[in-house]
Amino acid sequence: MASDNDNGSLDNSTALPIHISSLTKKYGDLYALDSVDLEIKSGEFLTLLGPSGSGKTTLLMAIAGFNRPDSGSIRFGDQEVILTPPHQRNVGMVFQSYALFPHMTVAGNVAFPLKLRGIGAQECEQRVAEALETVQLSGLGERGIDQLSGGQRQRVALARAFVFGPRILLMDEPLSALDKKLRERMQIELKILHRKLGVTTVYVTHDQREALTMSDRIAVINHGRLAQVDTPEVIYNHPANAFVADFIGESTMLPLDQDQAGNLHYKGSTIARKPPGDDADGWSLVVRPEHLSIMADPKTDNDKTIVFRGKVVETVFQGETAFSIIAIDDQTELQIRFGTGSKAKSGYPQSGADVSVGLGRDDVIVIPGDQRQ
């Protein structure tokens, strides 16, 4: 591997930044990519996260060179590649279907890019063995593809994508075909592999948990536009808009009223002293289930807590957590999540019970846009 030759250093010799500017792709009247600008740093693990049809795969395929954008620029480092055919872009890619060549062995698949680059038989063999060792498939080189399990195929696809030392690695929902347990293990393995290879990685998924687990940064994409690009913590704790708040994590959005002084209220409770910006068309409060707690006796707002009164609609036990749905008025329901086991001190609220629910002021998330129905 290239990283071994470079003593595993993470400098520009093993990774390249990707600069995307004004990238536009239309299918009929629909913008799959609407003038996208995105800077992907050298060596970072960036995830394109969005619902199906959001344009995330279109963007990845444009980087790989498999679809032709209508306009815009893609640069790898200093080099413009928008017109470069895919076979000259020198990026590794793991396909959702794995796309392993069924008429070749495992070793044949992994050696494929090396042979095309004219690498001699001996070095080729050595690099294939190294790559297979990296993905923990040593000794399976002579197997046929149809003799492998789903997880093993995934690893072969991975080995084939990085064996030739590309400085950019693209992955299109590579774990979506695996079962939950294996998927979660592979997420960690991919993260470790990324650190080891140090290669710029662009990862596509629609699974927000996967994105949060693996990424250095997440680019949330919707309707061909970037909704927010930031670290997982910022994306989760400070969503920039309603789409991000809704798509990542569970949340309820409560529309806020603004008084003359600019302060924001929800039904008499003061939520925020001053709005975090001033050009918005109304504001909403994002309430996450894990930020709420049941208060022992009826209470009112104080310096640290905002209190909602409501009636428990239903309580559900889900294993590691449980949650209750609490109606705070005719139209609005909050969800509250608790730990189970010894953490659940006083049992769960019963259906029909009147409860007070507290939201810590530190956990207040205010987003622009009035989410009133």
Place this chain on the structure above:
Amino acid sequence: MTAADVEKTAQSGKPLHGEALRRQHTREQWTLLSLAAPAMIVVVLIILIPVGWLFYLSFVGSSGEFSMEHYRKMVEYKSYARVFLTTFQVSVLTTLICIFIGYPLSYFLALLPARLVGIFMLAVLLPFWTSLLVRTYAWLVLLQKKGLLNDFAMQIGLWDSPVKLVHNMTGTLIGMAHIMLPFLVLPLYNAMKKIDRDLMYAAANLGASPAGAFWKVYFPLSLPGMVAGSLIVFVLCLGFYVTPAVLGGGRVIMVATQITAILENQFDWGAASALGVVLLVATVLFLYMAARLFKFDAALFGKG
């Protein structure tokens, strides 16, 4: 069975309901087998018995006793060798022409968007649904000395005097290739349709040029379909009668036309049967060797 019966059986030490469950299983298997009964009766009545009869006839001499004379004649007379050679030659050439035309055509069809495939497939299949005899005579009309093709070519000055396009090998091959093309295109198109597009993307991504991706990935994966289609064409050609008879005009003598000739001229069932038997054995032998060579059993004999 009452609860008491169940109790009793359990005490007897036999597996509970074991016998009855086994009987039920056997009955289901026989029911399933009976679905194939009509086909099996047909196979026995119109294939096995007549072919057995042919075998028998081919070993009966002119005076009615067991004899190898028909087979001996085939070895002794050079004309027979020529017939087999011609048959083989026409079959190989037809197959090659079909591959040459059919492979690019199938590739084209496999790349077309689904809604357009129907239209182009119709162009391949429409002749397939027309009577074989009609198509063969249509070629005769087109290709003969004063046919459309010669007239047209001479009018635009391609050649001065009529070119002999029919009643010879050329005409036979044109007609045969036209008739056999769908038998190659259909299995080949099916095989190509199953090749995942991502594989070509992957090949390009890994550094293969379009031509490289085709030869290293697409072609090997389409090969089983091509072998299956070619074998169907080749085997059909071996026993083909109408087209060589009409378009060959007596100059292209294949096994089937020779059998007719023997029956019409000499009314010699024994000699005709012997020819048929040799063709049958040669075909089966050829298929067996091809199966061993290409491991194509899966492609031709079912199984995925």
